[in-house]
Amino acid sequence: MIHLINQDYLTEILGHLIAIPSPTGMTDDIVRTVCDELDTLDIPYELTRRGAIRAHLGGIDPKPRRALVAHLDTLGAMVRRLKDNGRLAIVPIGTWSARFAEGARVTIHCDHGLTYQGTILPLKASGHRYNEEVDRQPTAWSNLEIRVDECCSSIEALWDLGIRVGDYVSITTTMEVSGSGFINSRFLDDKAGVAAILAAARALRDHNCPVRLDCSLLFTISEEVGVGASHVLRGNVAEMVSVDNGIIAPEQNSSEFGATIAMQDSSGPYDRHLTNHLIRLCMEQEIFFSRDIFLHYHSDAAAALEAGNDIRTALVCFALDASHGYERTHLRSLTSVAGLIAAYLTSAPLFAQDKNVIGPESSYPMICQPAPDKTPGSSVGS
Incomplete structure (x- = not known):
């Protein structure tokens, strides 16, 4: 399936x-854009009350129903206070380090469609004034302010x-x-997964x-604040694969040029059957x-389980270096993930005669273990 993926389209839609x-809470424009793309692909969809997308790919068999999920929301910031010096104190939207916010160009989104540009700076920003004090400042959001270009x-x-308290602040992106x-x-987290x-x-x-099999394509809007897919599922989904980032860092085993299958994250192990299928x-x-x-990871799929959904979950990842900072991935990794998604969508049911519901032992999928050897002299099972 990987050879079917159009890399030009993948790069174009990602850009x-x-x-x-x-940023989480300000996702209407990105939702409209993805809906337009689904229209182009002739994929029907509906919106939840909160604005997440639930699209539908019809399959040869209607069930057991599958789902793929990725999130549209990103990190950002919000105006916390208007300061006496004409600058803005801010708080983060989502969990990310103030270290990666310093120097960022931003847009302040005010009421009635007004926008202003600015830069996030530490409180002591001028080396010619503060000298080595610049380097001794704490890495903290309380040590940052926006210099507004007005x-x-x-x-x-x-x-x-x-400009008011509570105005959203989006961070300027420059994809190369x-x-x-x-x-x-x-x-790139998680717009690369969406792409x-x-x-x-x-x-x-x-x-x-x-x-x-019938499959829902789910695009959530609040994963970065922990809500994820908790609100977008319907009860007819039996298994769900989340698509998100795989960490490139020391002591990690993620593939920089391929797909990564997550075996476990901070919420616990992913479903053994579905993971092995992938x-x-x-x-x-x-x-x-x-x-x-x-x-140190929490996905859309984990949020769905925590909300009480009785589903099998797995996590497929594209490579991501410097997550929640200045991120980097590779086109080969994204292509591998897209190829795996296509393979999954066209694959046979996980259990040929099972709908992934708990029933009698004779119908519930089990991983068979070898029977103990009870021959004389055997130590197995003793």
């Missing part, structure tokens, strides 16, 4: 998504501009694709590959992949 500001040096001037295939940008799902769906459409697909399709465990 389009990256350019749209979408003539304002007082609270009154900020107020007259229409190198000749060697590396993609650098803020917020991979769309690229897989387009590949199946363009090459007339039938989807085996691993088998990688091997059968000759998709380069690795397996990893993430200790």
